[in-house]
Amino acid sequence: DAKTTQPTSMDCAEGRAANLPCNHSTISGNEYVYWYRQIHSQGPQYIIHGLKNNETNEMASLIITEDRKSSTLILPHATLRDTAVYYCIVRLYMTTDSWGKLQFGAGTQVVVTP
Amino acid sequence: DAGVIQSPRHEVTEMGQEVTLRCKPISGHDYLFWYRQTMMRGLELLIYFNNNVPIDDSGMPEDRFSAKMPNASFSTLKIQPSEPRDSAVYFCASRAQGTNEKLFFGSGTQLSVL
Numbered sequence: 001d002a003k004t005t006q007p008t009s010m011d012c013a014e015g016r017a018a019n020l021p022c023n024h025s026t027i028s029g030n031e032y033v034y035w036y037r038q039i040h041s042q043g044p045q046y047i048i049h050g051l052k053n054n055e056t057n058e059m060a061s062l063i064i065t066e067d068r069k070s071s072t073l074i075l076p077h078a079t080l081r082d083t084a085v086y087y088c089i090v091r092l093y094m095t096t097d098s099w100g101k102l103q104f105g106a107g108t109q110v111v112v113t114p
Numbered sequence: 115d116a117g118v119i120q121s122p123r124h125e126v127t128e129m130g131q132e133v134t135l136r137c138k139p140i141s142g143h144d145y146l147f148w149y150r151q152t153m154m155r156g157l158e159l160l161i162y163f164n165n166n167v168p169i170d171d172s173g174m175p176e177d178r179f180s181a182k183m184p185n186a187s188f189s190t191l192k193i194q195p196s197e198p199r200d201s202a203v204y205f206c207a208s209r210a211q212g213t214n215e216k217l218f219f220g221s222g223t224q225l226s227v228l
Contacts (some may be wrong), residue, residue: 034215043205043219044157045120091215100213104157 004088009109018075020108022088025069031092033064035073037084078112085109118220120206126226133195135223136205138187147217148191149205161209196227
C-alpha cells in the first residue's frame with residue numbers, strides 16, 4: 001500500500017471549514033483513499049473514501065487531485081466535537097489476500113477552538 | 115444498533131496473570147478485527163476473522179496471545195501470561211462483506227499490566 005504524509009497537527013476555528021491535507025505521491029491506479037478519525041478515548045470512526053472523483057457525505061468532503069498524488073478532507077463547519085486525530089489511509093480496494101488490513105499512520109491532530 | 119461492544123472497558127492486572135478481552139461485533143457483520151494501540155506504535159492490526167475463521171494472525175506479537183471466535187456474535191483475545199509491555203488499548207472492529215473498508219470500532223479495552 002502507498003505511504004501517506006500528513007501534518008502532525010493543525011488548529012481550526014469553530015464554525016470555519018477545516019481543510020486537512022494528505023500526500024500520497026506513490027499511489028497506484030487501483031488504490032483508494034480512506035479517511036478515519038479518532039476522538040479521544042474512542043475507537044476510530046470511518047469518515048469517507050474515494051478513488052478519483054470528489055466525494056461528499058454527511059460528515060465531510062473528499063477532494064482528490066487529478067493526478068491523485070494528494071487529497072484534502074474538508075470538514076465544512078468544524079465544531080468542538082470534531083477535535084480528533086484524523087488518519088489518511090491509502091489502500092487497495094477489496095483485495096482478496098488481506099481484506100481489512102488498514103494500516104493507520106500517525107495522523108493529524110486537529111484541535112477546534114471556540 | 116448498539117455497535118461493537120467490548121468488555122471490560124478497563125482492566126488492571128498483575129504480570130503473569132491471564133487476561134481475556136471480549137468483543138461482540140455488529141450483528142450481520144462477517145469480519146472481525148482486533149487492533150492494539152500504544153503511544154509508541156500507534157494502531158496495529160493483530161488478527162482478523164472472516165465468518166469466524168482466522169484469516170491473518172501475522173500481527174499477533176507472540177504465542178502468549180491467542181484469539182478465538184466461537185460464533186458470529188462473540189470473540190475473545192487472550193493474553194497468557196501477561197507482561198507490562200502488553201499494556202495498551204485493545205480495539206475490536208467489525209465490518210460487513212462487500213462494504214469496502216468501512217470498519218466499525220468498539221470503544222476499546224484499556225489494559226494495564228503492573
